[in-house]
Amino acid sequence: MIDFIWLTLFLSGIVTAMFTGQMSHVANAILKGAESGVQLSIGLISAIALWLGLMKIAEQAGAVGWLSARLRPVARFLFPSVPPDHPAMGAILANMSANLLGIGNAATPLGLQAMRELQTLNPDKETASDAMCTLLAVNTASITLIPTTVIAMRMQYHSAHPTAVVGTTLIASAIGTVAAIALDRMYRAVDRRRRGRA
Amino acid sequence: MQQAISAISEWMLPLLVGVILLHGIVKRVPIYSAFVDGAKGGFGTAVRLIPHLIAMVVAVSVFRASGAMDLLVKCLHPVLNWLHIPAEVAPMGILRPISGQGSLAMMIDIFQKHGPDSWLGMLASTMQASSDTTLYILTVYFGSVGISRFRYALKVGLLSDFISVLASVFAVSLFSGMIHF
Numbered sequence: 440m441i442d443f444i445w446l447t448l449f450l451s452g453i454v455t456a457m458f459t460g461q462m463s464h465v466a467n468a469i470l471k472g473a474e475s476g477v478q479l480s481i482g483l484i485s486a487i488a489l490w491l492g493l494m495k496i497a498e499q500a501g502a503v504g505w506l507s508a509r510l511r512p513v514a515r516f517l518f519p520s521v522p523p524d525h526p527a528m529g530a531i532l533a534n535m536s537a538n539l540l541g542i543g544n545a546a547t548p549l550g551l552q553a554m555r556e557l558q559t560l561n562p563d564k565e566t567a568s569d570a571m572c573t574l575l576a577v578n579t580a581s582i583t584l585i586p587t588t589v590i591a592m593r594m595q596y597h598s599a600h601p602t603a604v605v606g607t608t609l610i611a612s613a614i615g616t617v618a619a620i621a622l623d624r625m626y627r628a629v630d631r632r633r634r635g636r637a
Numbered sequence: 638m639q640q641a642i643s644a645i646s647e648w649m650l651p652l653l654v655g656v657i658l659l660h661g662i663v664k665r666v667p668i669y670s671a672f673v674d675g676a677k678g679g680f681g682t683a684v685r686l687i688p689h690l691i692a693m694v695v696a697v698s699v700f701r702a703s704g705a706m707d708l709l710v711k712c713l714h715p716v717l718n719w720l721h722i723p724a725e726v727a728p729m730g731i732l733r734p735i736s737g738q739g740s741l742a743m744m745i746d747i748f749q750k751h752g753p754d755s756w757l758g759m760l761a762s763t764m765q766a767s768s769d770t771t772l773y774i775l776t777v778y779f780g781s782v783g784i785s786r787f788r789y790a791l792k793v794g795l796l797s798d799f800i801s802v803l804a805s806v807f808a809v810s811l812f813s814g815m816i817h818f
Contacts, residue, residue, distance in 0.1 A: 444732060444739075448696035456703035464702040472698035476691035479745055480683050488679025495675025497657050500664040550774075551781045558782040566786040567779065572793070575778055579734075579771040579794040580801065585653075586766030592745060593762060598753035602650050603812070604762040610808035611767035615801035622796055626789035 486591035494587060497540065506536035517577065517620065518570050520560070527556030531574060538578065541587040550578055573623050580619035582612045686738060693742035697728075721806050725757055730764060734798045737770035756813060763805040768798050 456465045507529075514532050521527050530553035537546035553574055561568040567575075586608045593601040661668040700706050710724035717724050729743040747761040771794035779787055 444735065445692065445696055448700045448728075451705045452696075452699035452701075452703040455705035455708060459704040461703050465699050468698035468702035469695055472695035473691050475698075476694040476742070477687055479694065479742075480687040480690050483686065484679055484683040487682050488676040491678045491682070492672035492674075492676030493654065493657050496661040496666055496668050496671045498675075499666040499671050500657075500661045502660075547777070550778060554778050554782045558784075564782075565784060567784050567788050567790055571779075571784065572788060572790045575775060575790045576793050576797065578778070579769050579774050580797050581767075581769040583766055586762075588741070589744070589762050589766040592741070592748065593753040593758075596745070596748040596753045598758075600754060602653070603754070603759065604766055607759060607763040607805070607808040607812050608766040610811065611763050611801060611804040614804035614807070615767055615797055618800040618804075619793060619797035622793045623789075626793055630789055 482595055483592065486594045487588070489594075490587040490591045494540065502540060503533055503536045506539060507532040510535050510539075517573055520568070520570050521557070525556065525560070527553060527560060527570075530556050534574070535577065538581050539584045541583055541585040546578075550574070569627055572627065573620070576619040576623040577616065580612065580616040582616040583608050686741075689736075689738035690742045690745075693736075693739045694746065697743060697746050700728075720803065721810070722802065723757055723760065723806075725751075726760055726764060729761060730802045733764060733768055733802075734771035734795060737773065740765060756809065759813070760805060760809045763809055764802060767805055767808075768801040771795060771798055 452465060456462045510532055511523075514528060514535065515523055518528070518531060521531070530549060534546055534549040534553050537549055554571065557568060557571050557574065558564065561571070584605070586604055589604055589608070590601050593604065658668055661671065706728075709727070713724045713727055717727060722730070725747065729740050729747070732743060733740040744761040744765045747757055751757045753759075753762065771791075775787060775791060775794060779785075779790075
């Protein structure tokens with residue numbers, strides 16, 4: 440998929456340049472693009488390091504544990520098939536908390552742990568269980584309180600209000616997450632009916 | 638309304654830093670060493686981004702310099718206009734569920750061209766922050782426990798990604814005062 444998109448960007452560019460006579464610009468863009476790719480990455484070190492440092496403090500101060508306790512009722516509603524005191528529930532809660540705080544590199548390992556625990560509850564080890572599909576829906580929509588990486592990038596590009604995205608992200612990701620949960624429930628119902636018939 | 642929002646965003650960063658530090662001290666976290674420990678990861682993260690940024694920035698530069706971007710913007714204009722999606726962010730929206738680092742590179746590209754505080758810059762920021770890399774998450778999560786039948790998970794993920802794009806347009810319009818209640 441990514442191969443296809445990458446190729447399309449190049450090919451459509453080169454073919455268009457044949458017609459528009461911009462080939463010299465394209466040749467220049469290839470070299471300049473690689474150069475700015477490196478500069479961009481190096482420039483990001485400061486902002487990313489700052490945020491990762493701050494989030495580490497929040498993590499050690501127990502922000503994840505605090506949020507998990509708050510999220511417990513939500514998780515019970517989302518994952519009715521998971522027993523409330525099963526280790527899977529704990530991992531799901533920690534994963535959701537890390538997502539909310541924008542600690543992406545902590546969210547993934549916690550999510551994978553949740554998957555391992557859910558697999559122990561799964562009767563068919565090769566087919567995704569209902570709870571797994573819900574966990575994936577919640578993770579891909581990723582409701583976010585503090586979008587750390589994007590704030591870091593905005594600081595790097597001299598935004599006057601780097602944290603202005605907090606509000607818009609909260610609204611957009613809340614809508615996205617509600618949609619994901621609704622779609623998940625909808626497709627689950629359709630799936631059940633189809634299986635029931637077969 | 639708009640003044641209040643911009644005042645809040647000015648205060649937000651210093652306040653957030655203050656709250657995180659105070660909360661850390663209260664909870665007896667060695668804040669300085671915790672910060673240094675976390676910040677160490679910044680270098681690695683930025684360096685890991687280099688190959689992705691080179692790949693994407695080169696491709697996007699070619700696409701733009703050739704005039705293909707303008708052509709796409711012109712062709713997609715009626716459809717996207719109807720959905721209130723600016724055509725400039727269309728490639729980013731398509732890439733978002735496939736490659737997080739690719740769409741991040743496109744967001745930076747929009748920052749460079751339009752500025753992070755412009756309407757497009759805010760939209761790109763919100764699109765990047767409000768969704769995750771669906772294909773990556775599905776592959777890694779299911780792959781890690783050996784699930785080969787995803788059932789409806791991919792459909793749900795991609796559909797909600799599309800809704801996230803529309804929701805981002807809505808949220809940014811709301812905050813920039815383009816929608817009044």
